[in-house]
Amino acid sequence: MGEVVATLKIMPESPDVDLEALKAAIQAAMPAEAEFHKIEEEPIAFGLVALNLIFIIEDGEGGTESTEEAMAQLADVASVEITDTRRLM
Template sequence: MGDVLVTLKILPKDTDADIKSIEDQVKRNIEGLCSINRMDEVDIGFGLKYIKLEIIVQDKEGEIDRVENSISSIEGVGEISTENVSLI
């Protein structure tokens, strides 16, 4: 089995959420589950931002779910969606 590059969109619960704090917690929570390829803050507009996260995980059943569950347990995270999955 190979690896997959996964792009996740992480939305905060509200506009007052500390994006930097969420980013730091994401890094801590997913350590050992995957490797981070890239993490960016993206402006939506009107002060809203989300985190665009590119990770590399093993191409095994349930790996992406484990990462998403780990991220969703973070205080301040509202919604997570998978935007893209590519075999690498």
Template sequence: MTDVLVVLKVFPDSDEIDLDKLAEEIGKRLPTGYTVVRKDTEPIAFGLKALVLYVQMPEQTEGGTDVLEEKASEIEGVSHAEVVGLTRLGF
């Protein structure tokens, strides 16, 4: 089975949110088979930054990337999360 790499942008509630702790919490709540392989930040405005996570997950997943967005959005301190990229790994 092939995996996919999902680019997930997570928008915090405020600029006081610790993005490293947020990334750790999201990583803990991911379903089996999902792995955070990289994390970055991206400036939004007025000192606010978005957390950008690169998550490897199985391609044939029920619900697709919706599950990933939902899990991240449920965490305290997250305004919302959205998938901004997707690519297949391995051919």
């Protein structure tokens, strides 16, 4: 099997969330099977900024589920959603 690069949009609960602390918590919560690549900020509206977590994982059944579940459990996270997956060549 190959590898997949996935993007997970993490929406904070409010514009008041400390994004730097949330970024550190995201990196600490990464499951062992997922390889952290980077986090990009995406302005949404009214001061709310989503974080796009880009990570690499083995291509297989349920590949991104453990990462989605780990991020959804973090404090100050309202929602998580996979927005992109691409096979690495």
